[in-house]
Amino acid sequence: MPDSVPPAENPPRPFRDRPVSFVRRSGRVSEAQERAWTELAPRFVIDPPRDAAATSILPGSAVDPGEVWGRRAPLIVEIGSGQGHAIIHAATARPDADFLAIEVFRxxxxxxxxxxERAGADNLRLVEANAPEVLQHLLAPASVTELWVFFPDPWHKTKHTKRRLVTAEFAAIAAGALVDGGMLRLATDWEEYAVQMRSVLxxxxxxxxxxxxxxxPRFDGRVLTAFERKGARVGREIRDLVYRRTPRP
Structure with a gap:
């Protein structure tokens, strides 16, 4: 019988032991988008060390908000910022706060x-990454004043609901990132997902x-986007939820 092989000193660390809440799709990149990545990314984009995937964050890569934004201010984070309509509106309306947009679509x-750039939103930064990893590994614990999850993919087919972002695991991660008394704001036009969110939180x-x-009530800090208007036109009711981070022991 061959000798047994001793375990490695540093066994492989499990990576993403649950499905992510998105599927990345490649598409044509316009000249304007190319310019954004070439000329504007150094100003707006946080480029953290990566783990095993292009949208992953290497554990231990936390940034200092004071260094990133050049000041100490309340930090508001939006998960799934899309084309940025909501967060740019908020950032220009709230120059006293700092904003971080998390998105995976380039x-x-x-x-x-x-x-x-056009709006002069100098208090806004972006990161191309899986949101739970940003909250866990890029942002320091208890550093986020508000966390926004507006219209996440509902993954409405039964076989796909395991991909939903808002789960008990996500709630624990969000709680770790939020300051005591910090707010978690959610909105969806998918009733069954709204019920799940309410149950989880x-x-x-x-x-x-x-x-x-x-x-x-509808969060008045959320600008009315084309997506929300379209949902209302076809009869989908928007449901908002908001939760406060309880004080740590």
Whole structure:
């Protein structure tokens, strides 16, 4: 019988032990988008060390917000910022706060950079990455004042619901990133996903609802986007939720 092989001193670390909430798609890159990545990315984009995938974050890569934004201010993070309509509007309306857009689609990030430059949103930064890894590995614990999850992919087919972002695991990660009293704001036009979100956050000891009744009022800090207008036109009701991070022991 051959001698057994001793275990490696540093066995491979598990990577993404659950499906991610997105599927990246490649597409044609316009000249304007190319310019954004060439000329504007050094100004707007945080480029962290990567793990095993292009959208991963190497553990231990936390940034110092004071160095990234050049000051100490409340930090508001949006997951799935799309083309940046909501977060650019918020960043220009709130010059007293710093903003971070998390997105995995390069075309959307490019459009966000172009529009942010045009709007003079100097308090906005972007990162191309898987959102839970940003919260876990790029941002320091208890560094986020508000976390926004607006219209995440509902993955409405039963076989795909495991890909949904808002789960008990995500709630724990979000709680770790938020300051005590920090706000987690969510919105979706998919009723069944809204119910799941409410169930997940309601079961978490790290959060308490900051609304009364079944749903929160529409967050007035969320600009009305074309996506939301389109959903309303076809009869999809928008449901908001908002939760407060409970004090740490």
């Amino acid at each position: 075309a959307g990030l490019a459009r966000t950079m172009l529009d942010a 309601g079961a978490s000891a790290d959060f308490e609802p900051a609304f009364e009744g079944d749903w929160a």
